[in-house]
Amino acid sequence: MNEKEITLEINGREYRVKIHRFSADVAEISVDDQMYRVGLKDLGVEEVAYVKPTPAPRGPQATAPKTSLTAKPEPALHRPAVVSDGSAIKSPLPGLILKILVKEGDIVKAGQPVMIIEAMKMENEVNATADGMVIDIRYKEGDSVNQGDTLILLKPVEA
Known part of the structure; x- marks a missing residue:
C-alpha cells in the first residue's frame, strides 16, 4: 500500500494522519509527524494481501520515487489470536x-513472568496463563500495546 494521508477531525480539532503500513492486525501511522504502531481489532478481515510495488515510470516525465529503494516493506502476515491447540498471553493493560x-522455543509454567510492561510510570509483570x-x-521491547492485545502464543508441551 502506498502511503495515504488523511485529515481527521476529533472533538473539533484537525489531525493530519499518514498511514505508512497496514495489515490485518497492525497499522503504522503518523499523527502530526509523531509515529505510532496501532493494533487493529475486529476489522472483519483475516488477512490483508501483500501488494508488490510497481516500478516507477522511466523517461523525461518520470519523477523521483517517494520511498527508498533500499527499504523493502515487510509482507503482511496472518497471525491468529490463538492456536487451536494452544493459548495466548494477552496484555492485561495498555x-x-x-x-x-x-x-x-522457551518452555514456561503458568504464573511465570514473561514480560514487563510500563503503565502510568509503574512496571507491571505479565505472567504466563x-x-x-x-x-x-x-511485539518487541519498546512497542506500545493495548489491553487485550495478544502478546505471546503458547503451544502445550507433553510432560
Whole structure:
C-alpha cells in the first residue's frame, strides 16, 4: 500500500494522519509527524494481501520515487489470536513493553513472568496463563500495546 494521508477531525480539532503500513492486525501511522504502531481489532478481515510495488515510470516525465529503494516493506502476515491447540498471553493493560523475559522455543509454567510492561510510570509483570512452549512473540521491547492485545502464543508441551 502506498502511503495515504488523511485529515481527521476529533472533538473539533484537525489531525493530519499518514498511514505508512497496514495489515490485518497492525497499522503504522503518523499523527502530526509523531509515529505510532496501532493494533487493529475486529476489522472483519483475516488477512490483508501483500501488494508488490510497481516500478516507477522511466523517461523525461518520470519523477523521483517517494520511498527508498533500499527499504523493502515487510509482507503482511496472518497471525491468529490463538492456536487451536494452544493459548495466548494477552496484555492485561495498555502500556509500553520494557522487557521480554522469554524467547521463542522457551518452555514456561503458568504464573511465570514473561514480560514487563510500563503503565502510568509503574512496571507491571505479565505472567504466563498456562504451561507451554513459546511459539510466537508478537511485539518487541519498546512497542506500545493495548489491553487485550495478544502478546505471546503458547503451544502445550507433553510432560
